[in-house]
Amino acid sequence: MIRIAVVNCNTTASMTETAAARARLVVGPDVEIVPVTPSWGVASAEGWYDSFLSAAAVLQTLEGLDGTVDGVVMAGFGEHGREGAREILSVPVIDITEAAAHFAMPLGRRYGVVTTVRRAVGQIEDSLTTAGLIDRCAAIIDTGLGVLELDDDPFATAEAFVAAGQRAIAAGAEVICLGCAGMAGLEEHVRDRLPVPVVDGVAAATAMVEALIRQGLTTSKIDSFAAPLPKRRSWPTFA
Amino acid sequence: MIRIAVVNCNTTASMTETAAARARLVVGPDVEIVPVTPSWGVASAEGWYDSFLSAAAVLQTLEGLDGTVDGVVMAGFGEHGREGAREILSVPVIDITEAAAHFAMPLGRRYGVVTTVRRAVGQIEDSLTTAGLIDRCAAIIDTGLGVLELDDDPFATAEAFVAAGQRAIAAGAEVICLGCAGMAGLEEHVRDRLPVPVVDGVAAATAMVEALIRQGLTTSKIDSFAAPLPKRRSWPTFA
Amino acid sequence: MIRIAVVNCNTTASMTETAAARARLVVGPDVEIVPVTPSWGVASAEGWYDSFLSAAAVLQTLEGLDGTVDGVVMAGFGEHGREGAREILSVPVIDITEAAAHFAMPLGRRYGVVTTVRRAVGQIEDSLTTAGLIDRCAAIIDTGLGVLELDDDPFATAEAFVAAGQRAIAAGAEVICLGCAGMAGLEEHVRDRLPVPVVDGVAAATAMVEALIRQGLTTSKIDSFAAPLPKRRSWPTFA
Amino acid sequence: MIRIAVVNCNTTASMTETAAARARLVVGPDVEIVPVTPSWGVASAEGWYDSFLSAAAVLQTLEGLDGTVDGVVMAGFGEHGREGAREILSVPVIDITEAAAHFAMPLGRRYGVVTTVRRAVGQIEDSLTTAGLIDRCAAIIDTGLGVLELDDDPFATAEAFVAAGQRAIAAGAEVICLGCAGMAGLEEHVRDRLPVPVVDGVAAATAMVEALIRQGLTTSKIDSFAAPLPKRRSWPTFA
Amino acid sequence: MIRIAVVNCNTTASMTETAAARARLVVGPDVEIVPVTPSWGVASAEGWYDSFLSAAAVLQTLEGLDGTVDGVVMAGFGEHGREGAREILSVPVIDITEAAAHFAMPLGRRYGVVTTVRRAVGQIEDSLTTAGLIDRCAAIIDTGLGVLELDDDPFATAEAFVAAGQRAIAAGAEVICLGCAGMAGLEEHVRDRLPVPVVDGVAAATAMVEALIRQGLTTSKIDSFAAPLPKRRSWPTFA
Amino acid sequence: MIRIAVVNCNTTASMTETAAARARLVVGPDVEIVPVTPSWGVASAEGWYDSFLSAAAVLQTLEGLDGTVDGVVMAGFGEHGREGAREILSVPVIDITEAAAHFAMPLGRRYGVVTTVRRAVGQIEDSLTTAGLIDRCAAIIDTGLGVLELDDDPFATAEAFVAAGQRAIAAGAEVICLGCAGMAGLEEHVRDRLPVPVVDGVAAATAMVEALIRQGLTTSKIDSFAAPLPKRRSWPTFA
Incomplete structure (x- = not known):
């Protein structure tokens, strides 16, 4: 198992x-x-x-x-x-950020990411950049919704994701990555309405x-990701 | 099935x-x-x-x-x-070129490719570049062998791949992609001798x-990879 | 001679x-x-x-x-x-792809390419990228026409190239490369209607x-473009 | 004040x-x-x-x-x-990472960073990349020392920084950024021994x-760095 | 002093x-x-x-x-x-070109430059590129005014800078650099009307x-910026 | 004529x-x-x-x-x-800087530049960068000679260019651009001794x-390179 x-x-x-x-x-x-x-x-x-x-x-x-x-x-x-x-x-x-891009890239010439709020855009861009995956990213588009609006109405939120996807396609994306996780039903909704493959990061x-x-493959341990040295670390305890 | x-x-x-x-x-x-x-x-x-x-x-x-x-x-x-x-x-x-890179990238900060002959290096570089995957490639290293030598002695060939891998590691690679296919036993040989993960493209x-x-995903058909139009194509027949 | x-x-x-x-x-x-x-x-x-x-x-x-x-x-x-x-x-x-860019680059800060159909855009981008010439390419714009429409009406086709050129200029191109070959009369038509130099790749x-x-110069043979080794190649014969 | x-x-x-x-x-x-x-x-x-x-x-x-x-x-x-x-x-x-680069860049054509341990190199590279400052970074070089060695002998550590600086200069750096903070006396030691300006990040x-x-300037609040929304955040308490 | x-x-x-x-x-x-x-x-x-x-x-x-x-x-x-x-x-x-960018970059994710006339745009882009600072430049926007118009009406000129700033913000700039010097009152005018920090290069x-x-720092003299050799230089005299 | x-x-x-x-x-x-x-x-x-x-x-x-x-x-x-x-x-x-690169690029995968003195390297790099031609430049190598030495002994100078060319080839150049002009006999000397095409910029x-x-082509005048406006310019007169 x-x-x-x-x-x-x-x-x-x-x-x-x-x-x-x-x-x-x-x-x-x-x-x-x-x-x-x-x-x-x-x-x-x-x-x-x-x-x-x-x-x-x-x-x-x-x-x-x-x-x-x-x-x-x-x-x-x-x-x-x-x-x-x-x-x-x-x-x-x-x-899931990198995985979505890894799976999207072979499916079309460029991919786009659709995400919830504006302030996520820069973070996603940095995450894809440091993972070496930004080159074929046509656009990262947010829904334009506020955090509270996202929770309010799942249908409106899903439609806003579709609209963001359409803008990404207009910017050259041929595949869309869902830039979020844990939103039930969103993937099906977006897939049904966009004419391109939709990749779920999870x-x-x-x-x-x-x-x-x-394949018996795991993280390389020779350099960047070697195990940390034992040392004094004071992990906080949740109060 | x-x-x-x-x-x-x-x-x-x-x-x-x-x-x-x-x-x-x-x-x-x-x-x-x-x-x-x-x-x-x-x-x-x-x-x-x-x-x-x-x-x-x-x-x-x-x-x-x-x-x-x-x-x-x-x-x-x-x-x-x-x-x-x-x-x-x-x-x-x-x-297999892109797949090896997709699997190598999450395993270390940079990856290297080891391949057979010198003239393959430029092609592999172009293939990774047009796939958007060159950013984290530390080096593409050939064995230095000629085509005839490759066939001659599998052990020497495998050792030359190991040496190429060591040069790639010295250039910053933390993961190695085997830049060839169909050479029986090579993967095990190289894995045994290098201190990093070795990814096989196949x-x-x-x-x-x-x-x-x-996941029900396939190539996007909206633009770059739309089906070709029917037209007069004269496929040659092997004589 | x-x-x-x-x-x-x-x-x-x-x-x-x-x-x-x-x-x-x-x-x-x-x-x-x-x-x-x-x-x-x-x-x-x-x-x-x-x-x-x-x-x-x-x-x-x-x-x-x-x-x-x-x-x-x-x-x-x-x-x-x-x-x-x-x-x-x-x-x-x-x-002709690279040549058009080589001649366009010294004539303006950025160049654009106008081409026939949408699916050519990615190929041209890859060709300029692997030739090291993409940096100063402002845009590659297609006419928006289908293959059949291209053959139908030379005047409408030429006008569509002019419109594509205007879009490339709006995107920053100061010189236009004609991204096709063998279309009689097109070059003159486009030159007459655009306010920038128009470079013909041929x-x-x-x-x-x-x-x-x-100048007695030819392809370097030391490495990438050395003559292929003799080997068994089965060139097909056209049937 | x-x-x-x-x-x-x-x-x-x-x-x-x-x-x-x-x-x-x-x-x-x-x-x-x-x-x-x-x-x-x-x-x-x-x-x-x-x-x-x-x-x-x-x-x-x-x-x-x-x-x-x-x-x-x-x-x-x-x-x-x-x-x-x-x-x-x-x-x-x-x-201090970005500040060192900002001050180093106008002092020479390229700058280098010298840092303590190997695993810091990737982090520094990412930090400079996401800050938009990596373009003129010639090299990030570590001392080759382990964490324990760093604490052991301040003179040997400082000499290892000097050697790292010399390698960075050989790689094209004309200015050196000290890639650490809080090491008393290090800056003077390195400055005395290297023929280039040494920038301290602090x-x-x-x-x-x-x-x-x-100048009355502070962080832009329109987008990326707008104040976080109030929400439920469970900050841990140190036990 | x-x-x-x-x-x-x-x-x-x-x-x-x-x-x-x-x-x-x-x-x-x-x-x-x-x-x-x-x-x-x-x-x-x-x-x-x-x-x-x-x-x-x-x-x-x-x-x-x-x-x-x-x-x-x-x-x-x-x-x-x-x-x-x-x-x-x-x-x-x-x-002042580089200094404005150095101060703008830590204040927002991307910066924009607003400048007087169209032909300045390419020069500014080259200057930021050779200084290694172009990566986080979202846009360089000119006022669209002619040289004569700039002198004519300071208020209209300042308003044109504001409009250029708004276009730069729409293109992703979170900070604006004033791409000129010596225009009295311009900085205050633009700061009052834009919702982002405005950096003056001087x-x-x-x-x-x-x-x-x-900090006792000055230009590195080891290589690129070593003092010129004495030689015959015929500096012209203003007639 | x-x-x-x-x-x-x-x-x-x-x-x-x-x-x-x-x-x-x-x-x-x-x-x-x-x-x-x-x-x-x-x-x-x-x-x-x-x-x-x-x-x-x-x-x-x-x-x-x-x-x-x-x-x-x-x-x-x-x-x-x-x-x-x-x-x-x-x-x-x-x-001649750009022209040498334009002619070198189609002759091999990467080109190198050999030049006289160290301080020319940065300038050449900037010139190729702003011309959009740096992508395929493998190396810019100077002879290591001082200005006085260059004049002293044409044969030794030419040999130093050959050595620089060999270093550029080792760095990946398959074609060499002569990064100077007006040195009689240099081109033939270098061509005779290097195994790759040698491009003369003039x-x-x-x-x-x-x-x-x-071809009736000349500089685009719509934007960057429009004719300067008449204005007061005080060109100095040589005294």
């Missing part, structure tokens, strides 16, 4: 479950998906401040997982922490982790 | 078989690997001239496959034809095709 | 003649232009599939020319084969080949 | 003091330097894992500073958190913050 | 005075600003021709300054001469020079 | 003659080469300071040529002034100018 952790970047367990359910649809019968929700951090992550807070919470959470899973999916789109997870774990770690990342495990 | 074609770029059936055997190791039990060898072209492809000849042969071969397989692996490292295959087929097409491409099929 | 072959990428002899006629206008009195039309391939090339087919046909045709001409113009805009021709021939080879490539010949 | 906080990325107060002392040397007489040490996190930061932990600790610390200082120097070289600080604060925030960042304050 | 020269690129003394007055607002009480106007050259610089003429005039002027000032601000936005000044002087030299460059002087 | 001016960047008439003689070898029988030497400036140009001085002198000289020639070759390798000449003249202007630029003239 292969065990793959799907780790949410925020503390909202329902979003973890949505992501884990998506992951379960793409794996083989011998794979168990382990949903993981940090016990502290942010209810939802928008912006660098939230992202750095969530990165610390996720990394502390991942420390506890070492030795219990065969691979990790980091299910925060554009969120930080990816490289830290690669240092502390010996199993393969895939971030599905893509889970498939990549499974494939890496089956 | 899912059927994935593994299409060699040259006419040497034994290399097709080696690639197909590698592909079989990474797929689920419900996947059939279909080895395909072009009936004309080059016995082995080294350089652009060979590559363009092989691209035409492979594309003619792929035309005959349409409707009979669920996805295609193009098993020529650095060889041409990828985009043409995406036009004429409706199923997903993955080239395995990576096959896993990507399988994952795309399972 | 200097002999320069102008090699069409498709099988339509009238287009070869139009290109050859354009070439004759720019050469010295001691230069003979040799029109060459492949005997198989595509009636017109649109997209990668056509391009790879035409590349094989052109390369086979060029093999037969070796020793009979002093230089070669490859007259397919954005089509493949350039690097292969440099391997198999010892005389200089210039592709004229530019022919002038470059003539200049290289007169 | 202008108040500028110099915020260490780790919990070692002696390093904060060294940085604050350096800052005091460059400011006007009406500027007070406020040393700030996070109460939790890492004793020293090496690698992404440490960096993400320290970023969360620093950001929580900065939240408490809002309204009490006129500008902030983030004194961790290559460490994360910069963009988050810009979101939560209304006063200007300068990171000094550069403090000068930039002072200049921004005097 | 620190002496910083503010050197105009043109011969219009009133513009020198406006720039010097701006510089005086940002320096410490122990800093004297020395306004310098070339005795020959152009009344105003628009385009490369003017810029190269002014560069020669400015460099001849700077030769006479050596040993009399502690640093130099080159107050021509996008004008040439920067690197030559670094060769002939031993004190730090900062150009202020930024003067602050950088002052900071470099206080 | 076509008249092409070959304009030296320095005041040494013997170098102008060497360049003009080279130009005469490549043009048709109906082309007259007009050697032009500035009456003031530098005896030889090394570095930015010399280059800006020479640019002003050359531009003043070119003003006097307008209407008397059909095209201009600017025969200073890496020297400034190119864009200014395009503004003030209506005939085509080609700089020959390349002259051929490009001739070809542009024959």
Whole structure:
């Protein structure tokens, strides 16, 4: 039995479950998906401040997982922490931001990303840039909605994602990456209305982790992602 | 039953078989690997001239496959034809050059490619560049051997790949992509001697095709890779 | 007497003649232009599939020319084969795609390319990128016409090229490259209506080949474009 | 009186003091330097894992500073958190990584960075890349020492920095940035032995913050770095 | 007493005075600003021709300054001469083009430049490119006014700068650099009407020079900017 | 009769003659080469300071040529002034720096430049960058000689160029551009000793100018290189 952790970047367990359910649809019968929700951090992550807070919470959470899973999916789109997870774990770690791009690139000449709020755009751009994947990104487009509006009306939100996708296509995208995770029903809605393939990052990342495990591949430990040295680290405890 | 074609770029059936055997190791039990060898072209492809000849042969071969397989692996490292295959087929097409990079990038900060002969280096660089994957490539290193030497002594050839890998690591690579296909035993040899993950393009491409099929994803048809128009094309017949 | 072959990428002899006629206008009195039309391939090339087919046909045709001409113009805009021709021939080879850019760049800060159909855009971008000439390309704009419409009404087609040129100028182009070959009368039409220099790739490539010949320069043979090794290659025969 | 906080990325107060002392040397007489040490996190930061932990600790610390200082120097070289600080604060925030590059670039054609350990190199590269400053970076070179060796012998450490600087110069650097903070005496040692200007990030960042304050300039709040929305964030309490 | 020269690129003394007055607002009480106007050259610089003429005039002027000032601000936005000044002087030299970008970059994700006339755009782009600062430049926008119109109506000119700033913001700029010098009142006008920080190049460059002087930093002399060799140079005399 | 001016960047008439003689070898029988030497400036140009001085002198000289020639070759390798000449003249202007690259690029995968002194390297890099031609430049290598040594012993100088060329080839160059002008006999010496094509910038630029003239092409005047406005410019007179 292969065990793959799907780790949410925020503390909202329902979003973890949505992501884990998506992951379960793409794996083989011998794979168990382990949903993981940090016990502290942010209810939802928008912006660098939230992202750095969530990165610390996720990394502390991942420390506890070492030795219990065969691979990790980091299910925060554009969120930080990816490289830290690669240092502390010996199993393969895939971030949904990069995975969506890896799967989108062979499907069309350029891809676009659609995401929730404006302030996520810069983070996603940085995440794709440092992963070496920005070259074929035609556009990263937000819905133009505020955080509160996103929660308010799932249908309006989904339609705003469709509109963002159409703008990305107009900018040259031939494939669309869903720049979020844990929004139930969004993927089907967007797929139905756009004339291009729509890639879900959780599905893509889970498939990549499974494939890496089956090929016996994991993070290189010679240099950047060598295991951290033991030292005095004062991990905070949630009060 | 899912059927994935593994299409060699040259006419040497034994290399097709080696690639197909590698592909079989990474797929689920419900996947059939279909080895395909072009009936004309080059016995082995080294350089652009060979590559363009092989691209035409492979594309003619792929035309005959349409409707009979669920996805295609193009098993020529650095060889041409990828985009043409995406036009004429409706199923997903993955080239081993890009697949190796897609799987290598999340495993380390930069990757390197080791390949057979000097004249392959430029082609591989172009292939990675047009796929948008060159940014994190630390080096593409050839064995320094001539074509005849490659065939002569498999052990010496494998050792030359190891030496090339060490040079790539010195240039910053933390992961190595095997820049060839169909050389039996090479992967194990190189893995045993290098301190970093070694990615095989056939395995990576096959896993990507399988994952795309399972996710219902295929080539975008809105623009670059729309089906070719019917027109007068005089495909040559092998004499 | 200097002999320069102008090699069409498709099988339509009238287009070869139009290109050859354009070439004759720019050469010295001691230069003979040799029109060459492949005997198989595509009636017109649109997209990668056509391009790879035409590349094989052109390369086979060029093999037969070796020793009979002093230089070669490859007259397919954005089509493949350039690097292969440099391997198999010892005389200089210039592709009209690159030549147009080489002549456009010193005439303005950025250049634009206007071409026939949408699917040519990506190919032209790749061709300029791998030639190292994309940096100063402001835009590659297609006419928006379908293949059939292009043949239908030469005046409407020429006007569509003018409109595409105006869009390229709006995107920053100060010079326009005609991204096609063999369309009689198009160059004059576009030049008359645009306020910027209009570069014809056939004229530019022919002038470059003539200049290289007169300077005693030809393809470097030390590495990328060394002559292919003798080996078993099964060139198909047109049936 | 202008108040500028110099915020260490780790919990070692002696390093904060060294940085604050350096800052005091460059400011006007009406500027007070406020040393700030996070109460939790890492004793020293090496690698992404440490960096993400320290970023969360620093950001929580900065939240408490809002309204009490006129500008902030983030004194961790290559460490994360910069963009988050810009979101939560209304006063200007300068990171020593970017500041060193900003001051080095006008002093020579290319600059180099010398840093402690190998695993810092990738982080520094990412930090300079996302700040838009990597283009003129000739090299980022580590001392080759382990973490323990760094603490052991200050003279040997300083000499290792000099050797790293010489390698950076050989790679094209005409100016050297000290890629660390809080190492007493290092700057003088390196300056004495290298034939090029040596830029200290703390000094550069403090000068930039002072200049921004005097010009009435602070972070743009229209988009990327708008203040975070109020929401449920569970900041951990150090146990 | 620190002496910083503010050197105009043109011969219009009133513009020198406006720039010097701006510089005086940002320096410490122990800093004297020395306004310098070339005795020959152009009344105003628009385009490369003017810029190269002014560069020669400015460099001849700077030769006479050596040993009399502690640093130099080159107050021509996008004008040439920067690197030559670094060769002939031993004190730090900062150009207002680069300084504006250095101060703008930490204030927002991308910056924009607003400038007078269309032909300045290319020069500014080249100046930022060769300084390694173009990566985060979202747009360089001109007012669309002719040279004569600029002089005609200061209010209309200032409003045209505001409109250019709004276009730059629409293109992604979160900070605006004023791409000119010596226009009295412009900075305040634009700051009042745009929702983002507005950086003045003269202020930024003067602050950088002052900071470099206080840190004992000056131009690297090992390579690119080593002092010119004595040789026969025939500097023209203004007739 | 076509008249092409070959304009030296320095005041040494013997170098102008060497360049003009080279130009005469490549043009048709109906082309007259007009050697032009500035009456003031530098005896030889090394570095930015010399280059800006020479640019002003050359531009003043070119003003006097307008209407008397059909095209201009600017025969200073890496020297400034190119864009200014395009503004003030209506005939085509080609700089030998760019021309060498334009002719080298189609002859091999990457080109290298060999030049006299170290301080020329940065200038040449900037010149190729702003011309959009740096992408395929493998290396710019200087001879390591001082200015005085260059004049001393032509044979030793030529051998130093050969050694620089070998280093460029080791760095990936498959074609070499001679990064200087007016050194009699150098081209033959280097060609004889290097295994790759050697491109002379004067020959390349002259051929490009001739070809542009024959095709009726000249500088675009819509934007960047529009004719300068009449205004007060105080051109100095050589005393």
